[in-house]
Amino acid sequence: MxxxxxxxxxxxxxxxxxxxxxxxxxxxxxxxxxxxxxxxxxxxxxxxxxxxxxxxxxxxxxxxxxxxxxxxxxxxxxxxxxxxxxxxxxxxxxxxxxxxxxxxxxxxxxxxxxxxxxxxxxxxxxxxxxxxxxxxxxxxxxxxxxxxxxxxxxxxxxxxxxxxxxxxxxxxxxxxxxxxxxxxxxxxxxxxxxxxxxxxxxxxxxxxxxxxxxxxxxxxxxxxxxxxxxxxxxxxxxxxxxxxxxxxxxxxxxxxxxxxxxxxxxxxxxxxxxxxxxxxxxxEHAIPSSRKWTAKGTVSGFSNNADAQAGMDAVMKTWMQKNGVRQAQVAVARNGSVLTERSYTWAESNRAVVKPDDIFLLASVSKMFVHAAIYNLVEAGSLNYSTTVYPLLGYNPVDTRAESITIQHLLDHTGGYDRSVSGDTAFMFRDIAIAQSNGTRAADLRDFIEYMVARPLDSAPGDNYAYSNYGSALLSYVVSNITNTPYMKFLEKNVLDGLNVQLYKTAAKGHANDNIVQESKFTGYDPVHPKSQKMVPGPYGGDGAVKEAVMGAFSLAASASTIAKFIGTHAVSGVGGRAWGAWRDGTVVGARTFAESRGADVDWALTLNTREYLSEEEFDDLRFYKMPFFFEDFPIV
Incomplete structure (x- = not known):
């Protein structure tokens, strides 16, 4: 009872x-x-x-x-x-x-x-x-x-x-x-x-x-x-x-x-x-270990470097602890020279303390490198912005309107590919593999292009702006095709000037010892093995992308310092030299990044090891308010 x-x-x-x-x-x-x-x-x-x-x-x-x-x-x-x-x-x-x-x-x-x-x-x-x-x-x-x-x-x-x-x-x-x-x-x-x-x-x-x-x-x-x-x-x-x-x-x-x-x-x-x-x-322990805050790196170039360091550290510490973000970097450069490179860790002892030169997955900040490569080829006389892409590559698209897509259209995201209509095919590599090889192998960039030329456009080239990861991947193929040089090799030789920018490979085994853990709670079906029903972590293909095929779009890795230095001489958005007042951000499963050219000569970059913070409003507050207010409070001299 x-x-x-x-x-x-x-x-x-x-x-x-x-x-x-x-x-x-x-x-x-x-x-x-x-x-x-x-x-x-x-x-x-x-x-x-x-x-x-x-x-x-x-x-x-x-x-x-x-x-x-x-x-x-x-x-x-x-x-x-x-x-x-x-x-x-x-x-x-x-x-x-x-x-x-x-x-x-x-x-x-x-x-x-x-x-x-x-x-x-x-x-x-x-x-x-x-x-x-x-x-x-x-x-x-x-x-x-x-x-x-x-x-x-x-x-x-x-x-x-x-x-x-x-x-x-x-x-x-x-x-x-x-x-x-x-x-x-x-x-x-x-x-x-x-x-x-x-x-x-x-x-x-x-x-x-x-x-x-x-x-x-x-x-x-x-x-x-x-x-x-x-x-x-x-x-x-x-x-x-x-x-x-x-x-x-x-x-x-x-x-x-x-x-x-x-x-x-x-x-x-x-x-x-x-x-x-x-x-x-x-x-070993019933209660999870606590996280420890660590900040490393140098701060210089400000009117008061000690106060600037304390101010920047306070902004990042408050934001990272509120949002549960474990690893991040902030870098500031002037005229292409790095003044400040600060790395932040809010993590348990089983994770590496972030160093200023550690590399993070850049997501769409990767696109500025393919833009710089196209600019290099145009300046060298090897390419024109008005060049039509598919005739150049020898493709005959099913939708004949695609024959008029130019290099400029792809740079401007006006090529006629609209992911809100047809989905973002850069994250559909299992479908591409099934269509191109019946799933007998992983799809590569060439499969991606052949899959897309067999599909109708969502609008006529030049009519509408629609952000296109495929367009940026296609630009990287243009670079390698007309130079007969692998895309990353071309960047190393002609664009990077010794900067450490790498491909973030798809396979998880290649990241077992990375200092930076690109974190996500999501898994998805493996695009590298299209017929398998096994799930893999989001950053390692679980988002549907084969990163080796989308290097021009969102799969490169670098430090915040590298980004800040690079945009001192290259457009962070668009093509050409440094673009005053311009910015670019990147988001993909396991990564969030931001880069901006402020004022006449100051550039800064932010890298995070995850995009699973509390909300996009939180990220906007950090990049558009907290950090800009910091720059106003602590001017660079």
Whole structure:
């Protein structure tokens, strides 16, 4: 029987038992790691006793799971020894009892931090934890019929998922979800299943952990062993994840991992009796390591360099910490000479501290190099802006209007290709490969061009402006075709003047040791293997682009210093020499960049290792307000 609401609400203990758990057979484990303790296959009353003892010893609960059918509900939990908040727990509660307990402690300023449910909807048993925590916005929803409905209940506030349960029966699934406001823009992904849709857990796990420095943080499990995984990019040291373990296998695994210095940090159970299975994550630390702020590089050229350095650092520190951005650079040059090159790191110790000469993926800032290459060829008399492109290259487009596309049209994005109409084909290389080779190989730039000449234009050349990544890629092919020189070789010999600009290659293996981690939570189908259904990280082809084919558009890499120096003598936008008052920005999965020629002779550049900050308004505030105000406050002499 459940106790009365009166006895529940007047419970004076910090750990409150609200129902009697049946005595069951089963092995219980109480793992005594140095700072982490875990247990599983225990009944509710034993869970309460352990919780009371561990709380008294300074432990905080970091993982809670209920599993099995009433009255044989069992518990698994992980606790870590650390300073924490006063807590209240509940176990073996039906929904009415749980809701009353929840509302009571919420009214007292407590925040839900753990939620777990098991059993059918009509007989569901709930357990949870609430803490007196400093969390302003948080939302918990239970008994929902769709896991995705949670997003509609948060009033537009971005939430980081802290707890999740899928309970009920296969024909009547129910879901509990708990989230706290995502202060600091922590990146994470959660993959939900329903009766109609089951994720491919092994493939999801493989693709998510292929993202550099990503790891599983939770492996929520239903009683029919469906895992709902959550992944994050925080650091807990070395980690290992296991699933589909029996109790005996779990006990053996805990012992084995302990010898390797790893302890459970998340432990989830599902099923009952001999059908009980466990999913567990082991790691060196239960609590993710904190981030450290580091600024490196030199500041010169200002009327007061010390104050200018402090001012620039303050702008970047405030913005990066608010938006969760880990790696960035700012550089300032005058007349092509770098005055200031500053690198910023807001990251855990498992990531490199950014150096001023580290290279970042430039996204569309890459386009200024193909513009400079075209200008070089025009000045050398090898090309005219009025040259028609396809006749020059020997192509006969299906849409005869394309025969009149000129070099100038491509530079001006007026060639007749409109991604708002036909999609941005620079991110459709799987489709291109299927069309050109039946998917037997990855598509290259030549395939890209042949694919496009077989398609109709979206408008007549010269009629409309429409930003075109294809047009810039086509310009790079013009450069290599008429000079009989690979595009990057031509840049090195004729444009870069010794500056370090590189191709950002598609394959992830080429970036395993990069200092700069181009971060994104997104994955997508691999364009390099067009018939494969495997997903790859967004920066490594998951955005649909083969970077070797779009060098003229968005796949070069350089430092902010290189960009600031380059635009001192080359147009940041358009063609020709330095373009006073002009700017260019770049955005692609895993990167955001900006470059501007200010006033008569000052140029500056900004590189970020991600575009997944809070909003585009935040980025606009940095580039159009915060940094310009900085330049006004600290003039260059």
């Amino acid at each position: 459940y106790p009365s609401i009166t006895s529940l609400l007047t419970c004076c203990l910090s750990i409150c038992s609200v129902a009697q758990a049946a005595v069951i057979e089963g092995r219980a484990s109480y793992e005594n790691a140095s700072k982490i303790q875990s247990y599983y296959n225990v009944k509710g009353s034993d869970h309460a006793k352990k919780a009371k003892s561990l709380s008294a010893d300074g432990y905080q609960i970091v993982s809670l799971s209920t599993y099995g059918s009433p009255p044989d509900v069992q518990y698994a939990a992980v606790w870590t020894q650390q300073k924490g908040n006063p807590i209240e727990i509940i176990y073996n509660a039906n929904k009415t009892t749980y809701d009353s307990w929840f509302d009571s402690w919420k009214a007292k300023g407590y925040v839900s931090t753990q939620i777990s449910a098991t059993g059918s909807r009509s007989k569901a048993v709930f357990a949870g934890v609430m803490e007196r925590a400093n969390v302003t916005n948080w939302v918990q929803v239970c008994d929902s019929v769709s896991p995705w409905s949670y997003e509609n209940s948060t009033n537009g506030v971005d939430m980081a998922i802290k707890g999740f349960s899928m309970y009920g029966t296969p024909s009547d699934r129910r879901y509990c979800a708990l989230g706290h406001e995502n202060v600091g823009n922590q990146l994470s992904t959660v993959f939900y299943s329903t009766t109609q849709y089951l994720i491919d857990f092994p493939e999801v796990f493989r693709s998510e952990t292929a993202k550099r420095l990503w790891r599983p943080s939770k492996l929520f499990m239903s009683d029919d062993h469906i895992i709902t995984p959550q992944f994050v990019d925080t650091d807990v040291g070395r980690w290992v994840a296991k699933e589909d373990l029996t109790a005996a296998e779990l006990a053996k695994e805990i012992k084995s991992q302990k010898q390797n210095g790893l302890s459970p940090i998340d432990l989830q159970g599902g099923g009952e009796g001999k059908d009980t299975r466990f999913a567990v994550i082991f790691a």
